[in-house]
Amino acid sequence: MVDGLNAAMPADSSLAEASPEPVLGHQHRVDDEALREAVWARVQQARNVKRPHTLELVRLMASEVIELHGDRLFGDDPALVGGFCRFGQHRAVFVGQQKGSEVEENVARNFGMPHAEGYRKAMRLFRLAERLGLPVVTFVDTPGAYPGAASEERGVAESIARSIGVMSGLRTPIVCVITGEGGSGGALAIAVGDVILALENAIYSVISPEGCASILWRSPEAAQQAAVAMRLTAGEQQAMGVIDLVIAEPAEGAHDAPEETARRLGATIVAQLDALMPRALDDLLDDRYDRFRRMGAFADSGTSVTPRQERQSLGDRLRLLLGSGRGMLGAEPGPLRPAAADDQDEPPLREDV
Amino acid sequence: MPIKLPFRPRRQGFPPDLWTKCPTCQEMLYNKQLEKSLRVCDKCGHHFRLRVDARLAQLLDHDTFQERDAGLESVDPLGFVDQRPYPERLAAARTSTGIRDAAMWGTGAIGGHGVAICVMDFAFMGGSMGSVVGEKVTRAAEAALAERLPLVVVSASGGARMQEGTLALMQLAKTVAALVRLAEAGVPYVSVMTDPTTGGVFASYAALGDVNLAEPDALIAFAGARVSAGTIAETLPDGFQRAEFLFAHGFVDQVVKRADLRDVLLGLLGYLRPAPQRRAVSTAAQNGSGNGLLSRPLSTLVDVRADARTGAERSRG
Known part of the structure; x- marks a missing residue:
């Protein structure tokens, strides 16, 4: 369904040389200065406050926009917007995170970080779309769900899990667009669909580069390396199969030409809806399930014996040793140690009796 | 309770994994005993x-x-x-x-x-x-x-x-x-x-x-x-x-x-058993229909119930 739209593919010259295609097992050069700068430029584009956000885009590319509010349970989340609108011939329900373009608006919008009520509003709108036979178009642009006390109290994690579940089984076509920051579970909560699009300078990641850097490099300054290592640009995500289609941004980027960005995006959304709407719902749902079912990379050594028994064989130990290099030397494989789970924070004490 | 030994313990000969200190109550726990109690502190109930x-x-x-x-x-x-x-x-x-x-x-x-x-x-x-x-x-x-x-x-x-x-x-x-x-x-x-x-x-x-x-x-x-x-x-x-x-x-x-x-x-x-599959339920019910106490055929009743249950599951998912 995404074939024939290659005209919308970006002529990606800036990154084409710097960034190699992601290949299984390929060692990524996180210390490559040019690559780091190219990737970081995209992260900054994705976060640019002047970039058109969900409501701006929808108003530019759709007609008959009617916004709806409230989750009917707790309140209305200004960080997640939604309602009815019309893309070309297609009446649809739209949902998206909303950042502000001025400081004041950004504070009011909570920087596009939804609480649980935001995702519950989204679910309410998804179900409404299903009942009315309207397709759903979502716009993803969030650093992540709000990670604070209020949000934990009201069960933001539960709302994200439920929203993913509602979308995976929703009996109507869903088109998702990553327009800016695709930050972790807070993004995925409204990004489960039949086709996933992204703007050229959008990013999609499991954790923010800063968060990743502070955990794995133990320093937030390593955010640029983390951004490279996670392969979070739209182009790389497309190569990994997480994103189906990348839409080139005009001029210096979406913030520089919002109208043209919206025109390109709108045309692509209409084309996707044209392709999806005639499809039988059962097939559509099976394909949607399979799309995410396939996600992941792993090897199956196909053995039925338990790993512990197998690890005792010499060949396996040698393979482990050779496969992992220096780090393994000196570390003798032993039986399951019951205390290992607590080793880091509760070291066995030897000083006292 | 800490055991007072009359002599200085030989640290080198002391197995490192013998004792674990409870992070909640600071009690020293003997590892074998800890395993027996499912890795829960006997004193304060800390779950390792x-x-x-x-x-x-x-x-x-x-x-x-x-x-x-x-x-x-x-x-x-x-x-x-x-x-x-x-x-x-x-x-x-x-x-x-x-x-x-x-x-x-x-x-x-x-x-x-x-x-x-x-x-x-x-x-x-x-x-x-x-x-x-x-x-x-x-x-x-x-x-x-x-x-x-x-x-x-x-x-x-x-x-x-x-x-x-x-x-x-x-x-x-x-x-x-x-x-x-x-x-x-x-x-x-x-x-x-x-x-x-x-x-x-x-x-x-x-x-x-x-x-x-x-x-x-x-x-x-x-x-x-x-x-x-x-x-x-x-x-x-x-x-x-x-x-x-x-x-x-x-x-x-x-x-x-x-x-x-x-x-x-x-x-x-005891409660969380998979719901009987719908087809199997109606067949069983049809076999048992003949019960004159019911004004409607039993199979219909069972079907309706199965429908209601499926609906509930769906709305909850």
Whole structure:
């Protein structure tokens, strides 16, 4: 369904040389200065406050926009917007995170970080779309769900899990667009669909580069390396199969030409809806399930014996040793140690009796 | 109580793993005794983390566990290198834990009730969920559906595995989609949250049990304290994000002490049986129709009930 739209593919010259295609097992050069700068430029584009956000885009590319509010349970989340609108011939329900373009608006919008009520509003709108036979178009642009006390109290994690579940089984076509920051579970909560699009300078990641850097490099300054290592640009995500289609941004980027960005995006959304709407719902749902079912990379050594028994064989130990290099030397494989789970924070004490 | 020895202990000859200090009450616990009490402090009830083999042994009937997909192994799809390459971290984790990845799944029995069970192990890279963990949870859910066995998932995880990037994130969608199908088919699912259950695991399958159980004082959170502090400069109050907090806010059915967990599961499994499949129910009802007490044919009645149940499952999923 995404074939024939290659005209919308970006002529990606800036990154084409710097960034190699992601290949299984390929060692990524996180210390490559040019690559780091190219990737970081995209992260900054994705976060640019002047970039058109969900409501701006929808108003530019759709007609008959009617916004709806409230989750009917707790309140209305200004960080997640939604309602009815019309893309070309297609009446649809739209949902998206909303950042502000001025400081004041950004504070009011909570920087596009939804609480649980935001995702519950989204679910309410998804179900409404299903009942009315309207397709759903979502716009993803969030650093992540709000990670604070209020949000934990009201069960933001539960709302994200439920929203993913509602979308995976929703009996109507869903088109998702990553327009800016695709930050972790807070993004995925409204990004489960039949086709996933992204703007050229959008990013999609499991954790923010800063968060990743502070955990794995133990320093937030390593955010640029983390951004490279996670392969979070739209182009790389497309190569990994997480994103189906990348839409080139005009001029210096979406913030520089919002109208043209919206025109390109709108045309692509209409084309996707044209392709999806005639499809039988059962097939559509099976394909949607399979799309995410396939996600992941792993090897199956196909053995039925338990790993512990197998690890005792010499060949396996040698393979482990050779496969992992220096780090393994000196570390003798032993039986399951019951205390290992607590080793880091509760070291066995030897000083006292 | 500390034992006073009349002489200075010889440190070199002292086995390092003999004693463990309880982080809550500072009591010195003799490891053998700690194992006997399911790694719960005898004095204050602090629940230490449990390895996957000990957890399976605690919950399942003796010798009933049959592991499936034991050969699944993580690969390095991104070529991820931070301070160490991801394959090196994996190999080190395999050596130190003796398991292939952070989850193990299979079938077993709890008090004679057959279950599909998936158990996570925090010792393997913080129980992080990469492709293998996601695949195992999904396969467990799919097998539970196909074999119509209740599903039990015991979570212990810091969240999605960063080294697999968005492929780890996609495991949230994969596992939840499988659980939605399971719920639609009327097969029940119990989620047991142990210390810790955070991030992407809490925001996917761990939160979605038909019944959610949690161990006392387990850390259960969407964003850990470090993320909150780093992102929004908000420090969270004490006792926040613990099992009891989740219970107070309605996201956990019961906080269950480890010693009681098997009995509580056993009790639940008496109710959480897969709904009879609709076709089978109507056939059985038709065989039994002839009962003159009912004004409507029994088969119709049963069909209506089955419909109502399916509807309820759907609206809940």
